[in-house]
Every structure is written in C-alpha cells, then in structure tokens.
Amino acid sequence: MSGDPCFELRLLIQADVDGELTPAEAARVGAHVETCPACAQMQAQLLALSGRVRQEVPYHPASDALRAAVRARIAAATTAAQPAQAMPASRQARQSGWQRATGQFRLPAWRLGALVPFGTGFALAACIALVLVLPRGNGLPDSVVADHIRALQPGHLMDVVSTDQHTVKPWFDGRLDYAPPVKDLKAQGFPLTGGRLDYLDGRPVAALIYQRRQHLIDLYVWPDGGHLDHGPTEGSRSGYNFVRWSHDGMTFWAVSDLDAKELADFVRLWEAG
Amino acid sequence: MSFGRNDGAGTMDFEQTVLPHLDAAHNLARWLVADATLAEDVVQDAILRALSYFGTYKGGDARAWLLRIVRNTAYTTLGARKRGGMTSLDSVDPDGEAHPALQVPDPADDPEAALGHRQDMARLSQALAALPVELRVCLVLHELEALSYKDIAHVTGVPIGTVMSRLWRARRALACGNAEGAVA
Numbered sequence: 001m002s003g004d005p006c007f008e009l010r011l012l013i014q015a016d017v018d019g020e021l022t023p024a025e026a027a028r029v030g031a032h033v034e035t036c037p038a039c040a041q042m043q044a045q046l047l048a049l050s051g052r053v054r055q056e057v058p059y060h061p062a063s064d065a066l067r068a069a070v071r072a073r074i075a076a077a078t079t080a081a082q083p084a085q086a087m088p089a090s091r092q093a094r095q096s097g098w099q100r101a102t103g104q105f106r107l108p109a110w111r112l113g114a115l116v117p118f119g120t121g122f123a124l125a126a127c128i129a130l131v132l133v134l135p136r137g138n139g140l141p142d143s144v145v146a147d148h149i150r151a152l153q154p155g156h157l158m159d160v161v162s163t164d165q166h167t168v169k170p171w172f173d174g175r176l177d178y179a180p181p182v183k184d185l186k187a188q189g190f191p192l193t194g195g196r197l198d199y200l201d202g203r204p205v206a207a208l209i210y211q212r213r214q215h216l217i218d219l220y221v222w223p224d225g226g227h228l229d230h231g232p233t234e235g236s237r238s239g240y241n242f243v244r245w246s247h248d249g250m251t252f253w254a255v256s257d258l259d260a261k262e263l264a265d266f267v268r269l270w271e272a273g
Numbered sequence: 274m275s276f277g278r279n280d281g282a283g284t285m286d287f288e289q290t291v292l293p294h295l296d297a298a299h300n301l302a303r304w305l306v307a308d309a310t311l312a313e314d315v316v317q318d319a320i321l322r323a324l325s326y327f328g329t330y331k332g333g334d335a336r337a338w339l340l341r342i343v344r345n346t347a348y349t350t351l352g353a354r355k356r357g358g359m360t361s362l363d364s365v366d367p368d369g370e371a372h373p374a375l376q377v378p379d380p381a382d383d384p385e386a387a388l389g390h391r392q393d394m395a396r397l398s399q400a401l402a403a404l405p406v407e408l409r410v411c412l413v414l415h416e417l418e419a420l421s422y423k424d425i426a427h428v429t430g431v432p433i434g435t436v437m438s439r440l441w442r443a444r445r446a447l448a449c450g451n452a453e454g455a456v457a
Contacts, residue, residue: 011437018415018440020422049444053416056394057401060303061296066313070295070320074288077324175419 005032006039013039017046019159023193023216026161047167054174140201141244145237147198148218148255151207161194168195172206180206180221181250188269190217210266217256217266224251234260243267287327291320294336297418298343304413305347307402319346337424344410344428351406400447408443411436 009032015021016029033040062070160171169182175197184192189212196207198220205222224246234243241263242255254270256263298319303312319342330338401409410429414420426433 011441014441014444015422015437018422045448046444049447050416052397053401053412053447056397057417058398059296059417060300060312062299062316063313066299066316067292067295069313070292070317071288073317073321074324077321 006036009039010042013043014046016161017043017050019161019194019196021161026194030161141232141235141237141242143200144220144253144255145240145242147200147207147220148240149238151196151198151209151218152216159194159196163192165192168192168208171195172197176204176206178223178250180208181248182208183270183273185210185266185269185273188273190266190269212256212258212262212266215256215258217254217258217263219270220253220255221250223249234264236260245271247271287324290327290330290335291323291339294339297336298339300417301340301343301410301413302347304402304409304417305344305406306350311350315343315347315350318350319343322346334424334427336418337420337427340414340418340420341428341430348406397447404443404446408439408446411439412443412447415440 009029012021012025012029013033016026021029033043160168162168165182165184172180172195186192190210192208193211194209196209198205198207200220201222203222205220208219208221210217210219233245236242240255240257241260242253243263244251244253245267246252254263254267299312299316302315303309306312306315323339323342326342401412411425414425414428420428422433422436425436429436
C-alpha cells in the first residue's frame with residue numbers, strides 16, 4: 001500500500017486543502033490532482049467536510065457569567081499577592097508600546113512552513129515581527145511590503161489555494177466582517193492562485209494572490225472606513241513595487257516584484273475586469 | 274519588555290493577553306470535556322495556571338499559548354488520556370476512497386429534507402464528540418479556531434507530522450461515522 005503514489009500524497013492533499021503548503025508543494029499536488037480523478041474527488045470531499053464542520057458544528061463561546069468569574073478569579077489571585085496595589089483609572093495608558101504594536105498586527109507568527117525547524121521558526125518570526133512592527137505611523141507602504149515579503153517565506157503564502165474565484169471568495173466568509181471582491185484575471189495573463197487572511201492597518205484583511213510568470217502579486221483589500229489615506233498611491237520599498245487605490249469603499253494595495261509598468265497593467269485590468 | 278508581572282500593569286498585561294481568547298479557551302474546553310459545568314471549571318483553572326505561568330510567556334501567539342494550557346488542564350481533569358479509543362481507527366483503511374457522506378447535502382425547501390439536514394448537522398456534531406480526544410482536539414483547533422498545523426503541534430505537544438495524521442484520521446472517522454448514520 002505504501003507504494004501507491006496516491007496514498008503517499010493523501011496528507012499533502014489534505015495539507016493543500018488546509019492551506020499549509022508552499023507554492024511549489026501546492027503546484028505538485030495540483031498537477032497530480034488534475035490527472036487523478038480519485039484524488040480530485042478526495043480533495044473535493046475534504047473541502048466539503050471542512051466547510052460542513054465549520055458551518056454545522058456549534059461553537060461554544062464563554063458565557064458572560066464565566067467571563068465575570070474569570071475576572072474575579074484573576075482579581076482575587078492578584079489581590080492576594082498584592083494587597084496594597086490600587087488600579088488607576090487610566091490604566092489603559094500603561095499598555096506598553098510593544099503590546100500596542102502586536103495588538104494591532106496580531107501576527108500569525110507561528111504560520112511557518114511545516115519543514116522549518118522550531119528554532120529557526122522562532123527566529124524568523126521574531127525578525128519579521130520587528131520588520132512589521134517598526135514602521136508604524138505613516139508607514140503603511142512599509143507594512144504592506146513587509147507583509148508581502150513575509151508571505152513569500154515558506155508556508156506563508158496561502159490559506160486557501162485555488163484558481164477558482166468561486167472557491168476563494170466564499171473562503172473569506174466568516175473570517176472577515178466584509179466581503180472582498182475576487183476576480184480571476186487568467187485570460188488577461190494574471191491568474192488567481194489563492195487567498196490569505198492577514199493583519200494590516202490594525203485589522204484583518206483579505207490578501208488575494210495572483211501570478212505573472214514567475215512573479216507573485218499580493219492584492220490586499222479592506223474597507224477604507226470612509227477616510228482617505230493621504231500616503232503615496234504608488235512607489236517602491238526594498239525593490240518591491242506597490243500601487244494603492246480605492247474603489248467602492250474598499251482600499252486596494254497591489255504589491256509585487258513585478259516592474260512598475262506591469263503592476264500598473266495589473267491594476268488597470270483588475271479595475272476593468 | 275516592560276511586563277512587570279507582579280504589579281498592576283502586569284495584571285493588565287495578563288488580562289489583555291488572555292481575555293480576548295476566552296471564547297477559544299471555553300470552546301476547546303467544552304469540546305474536550307463534553308460537559309458544560311466541567312468546561313467552565315477547566316477554563317477557570319486554566320486561567321489561574323496561565324496567570325502563574327505568565328512570567329514565562331515570551332510573547333508570540335497568546336491564543337496558542339493559552340489553548341495549550343487549557344488542553345493540559347482539560348487532560349488533567351479528564352484523568353488518563355483515552356488512548357483505547359484510538360486503536361480501532363488505526364485499522365481503518367487510510368486510502369482515499371469515495372466518502373459519499375462527505376458531500377454537502379443539497380439545500381432543499383422540502384421540509385423532510387430540511388429535517389434530514391438538521392439531523393445530518395446533529396450527527397456531524399455527535400460524530401465529532403465521539404472521536405478520541407487526541408483526534409477531536411486537532412480537528413476543533415483546525416476547523417473551529419483556524420489554527421495552523423504549527424500552532425496545533427504547539428498546543429498538543431506533538432510533531433507536525435502527527436498533527437497531520439490525526440487530522441486525517443479524524444476526518445476519516447467523521448466521514449465513516451456519518452455514513453453509518455446516514456444509512457440508519
């Protein structure tokens with residue numbers, strides 16, 4: 001049984017469905033699934049089961065009573081240790097800068113490739129966290145480009161791997177409080193390859209991944225909240241080009257190592273698509 | 274790092290680190306111990322453990338850190354791990370065959386079909402609740418908390434390869450359990 005290539009691939013197909021593969025691994029799985037009806041069926045069934053579990057299995061949030069009880073237990077435990085410590089009303093202000101930064105980004109810092117050893121993963125995550133946390137203020141282009149670079153690390157790229165916009169779009173349902181527009185530009189030479197959930201500008205955002213030859217484009221989409229960003233609408237950071245625009249209440253950021261002209265083509269085609 | 278663990282700011286740091294993940298903590302505890310009252314006890318115990326371990330928390334994913342403590346607390350509460358339940362699953366043929374029950378049922382206006390759909394939903398939850406706890410925890414963490422393999426490995430204290438095979442076996446079991454239910 002162990003000689004059966006489909007048997008060998010089953011955990012990889014599952015990992016693909018779970019959004020855990022590097023682009024190279026995903027491509028290998030995709031190539032097999034295209035030629036193997038049994039594996040294609042299994043992939044479809046895994047996707048369907050995953051969707052059913054998320055939709056049908058009840059989630060048990062903490063009750064208000066439990067929340068209050070937990071707060072009381074924490075207070076009691078702390079007071080027992082520190083009887084004289086009174087809390088100032090402005091204690092929110094004592095939150096450290098480090099915490100504010102991580103609170104805003106809530107990095108999925110553990111999402112490293114399955115093959116990266118733990119120690120390396122920690123170090124890499126720490127470095128990336130620094131890259132992301134440092135450029136705050138008027139540094140959204142830095143943050144977006146840094147996120148794009150982070151996404152290029154093994155295991156980071158995609159949460160949902162699909163060339164089908166009708167798979168990618170529903171994948172965001174329940175993960176975001178808005179519905180990002182999803183388009184495939186395969187006919188125009190920019191095929192959609194997947195999607196990812198990220199944290200940028202202090203909120204969860206949708207990242208759509210497009211391909212142009214060997215280049216990848218991250219397209220970040222989130223509601224602009226009615227206020228216009230006065231930062232640059234295009235430029236480059238660390239050799240990566242970015243273009244920002246707004247449409248129908250959404251802010252879009254396209255980031256890639258494509259040259260500026262081709263990235264502009266992508267933006268034009270996306271808007272026309 | 275300005276985490277003073279023993280002063281007021283330290284307490285606030287702890288609350289701000291942990292309380293946002295209380296829903297996740299309770300959901301995991303509830304799925305692990307399968308009893309509403311027990312689950313709340315597990316969460317409270319886990320929070321107190323977390324408070325005493327907070328000095329060793331090095332930043333990073335607070336949810337995974339807390340869920341690991343919840344999982345360990347739940348295991349303590351449950352007593353010995355239920356390894357016995359896992360052997361029968363080892364004998365399941367792990368080949369990727371057709372699993373008709375994995376397919377999403379067609380939505381229908383027909384009341385009988387709607388009733389059947391509700392029964393399917395209940396069956397899926399029952400099948401999940403009936404899984405051996407090691408398999409259940411992986412699936413709950415992945416599907417309900419959207420944790421990555423890496424995070425699940427951290428929470429459950431096993432290698433990523435084990436997480437992958439447990440997820441696979443959990444899904445196989447759900448598919449088979451649900452198939453039996455559908456036939457009955």
